[in-house]
Amino acid sequence: MPIIEPEKKENFVQYFKHNYALYLFLVPAVVLTIIFNYIPMYGAVIAFKDFSPMKGILGSDWVGFKHFKDFLTSPNFLNIFMNTIKLSSFDLLIGFPVPIILALMLNQVRRAKIKKNIQLILYAPNFISVVIITGMIFILFSPTGPVNTLLSFFTDKPIPFMTSPDTFRTIYISSGIWQSAGWASIIYVAALANVDPQLHDAATIDGASLIQRIIHIDLPTLKPVIAVLLILAIGGIMSIGFEKAYLLQTSMNLPTSEIIPTYVYKRGLQAGDYAYSTAVGLFNTVINVVLLIVANKVVKKLSDGESLY
Structure with a gap:
């Protein structure tokens, strides 16, 4: 019998x-x-210097952690930090499950034409500019807008939605879900397309209800995708969108709408305090x-090894 030698593993050069x-x-x-992600990191040195545009980064005086201490001990720190945490956390808790639910619902639509429509x-709002979205919000919730016109049948005076600190987070989060949930569901819909229809057929024959098929067939398929997207969402919890928050301010x-991104913009670009805003x-x-x-x-x-690395 001829001896079959095992294949030699390719080294990196051969590969x-x-x-x-x-x-x-x-x-x-x-x-x-x-070019656009690593080289600009050099600019972070500004956070540790008393930066002056005339002296440049290298010529500016080194101050260490002075700007960090000034921010952490400033009177506005706790309010700005908690506003950022609350807004991003509520947005994650309320907004993250919505695309998953939409994908599961779309997966149950069997007629292709209806599903596409x-x-x-659902996808259309994602292509609307943030500036237009905020303009629509101001028109809808203004004292003479459609929302207050409807509520006038139940209240004596209009509700100041856009000037009330209590309603800012609700408007921000709900409008964000309306704008992005449909587009965010695409990746879940694509993952559900890989589910073998025979699994659903077999489960139906065995007497499984729709909810049971979703729990035991669809959700396990989405589990790896949900795990990765959840990690990325939590990792970016402090990077909440600046544009809409600033435009809705x-x-x-301000007691609830002032967050770290808007604070950095005001201190850095409007006030010209580049070193402090960089810190x-x-x-x-x-x-x-x-x-x-x-x-x-x-x-x-918690997910049996599903992670980014």
């Missing part, structure tokens, strides 16, 4: 020679990432990195 075309396709993405309606709702932004980024690492470890333990 590169056989697959060099793949690496060539990767080069533009790597170059762009280095529903998806078109009024002088009356606040770096503080925000460090918290995001810590949350990402913690979330990855927690989800990895």
Whole structure:
């Protein structure tokens, strides 16, 4: 009998020679990432200096953690920090499950034409500019807008939705869900497309209800995707959108609408305090990195090894 020798494992040089075309396709993405993501990191040095545009980064005096201390001991720190945590946490808790529910509902629509029309309606708000969204919100919830016109049948005077600190988070989160939930459900719909229809047929024959089939067939399929997206969402919990929060701000709702991104914009670009705003932004980024690492470890333990790394 001839002796069959085991295949020798390719080293990296041999593997590169056989697959060099793949690496060539990767080069533009790597170059762009280095240019636009890694090289700008040098600017973070500003956070540790008394930066002056006339002196430049290298010529500015080193002050260490002075700007971080000033931010952490400022009277506004606790309010701004808690506003950011509350707004992003509520947005995550309320908004994260919505795309999953939408995907599960869309998966039950069997007529392709109807399903496409529903998806078109759900995806459309994602392509509307944030500026237009905020303009629509101001028109809808103004004292003479449609919402207050309807409520006038039940109340004697209009409700100041856009100037009340109590309604800011509700408007921000609900409008965000309306705008992005449909588009965010795409990845879940794609994952559910891989479910073998025979599994549902077999479960139906065995007497499983719709809810039981969703729990025991669809959700286990979505579990890896949910785990990864949840980790990324928790890791970016401090990076809540700046544009809409800033555009929805009024002088009356600042107690709840002032968050770290809007505070950085005002101190950095409007007031010209570049070093201080860079320190606040770096503080925000460090918290995001810590949350990402913690979330990855927690989800990895709770989901039987599903994680980013």
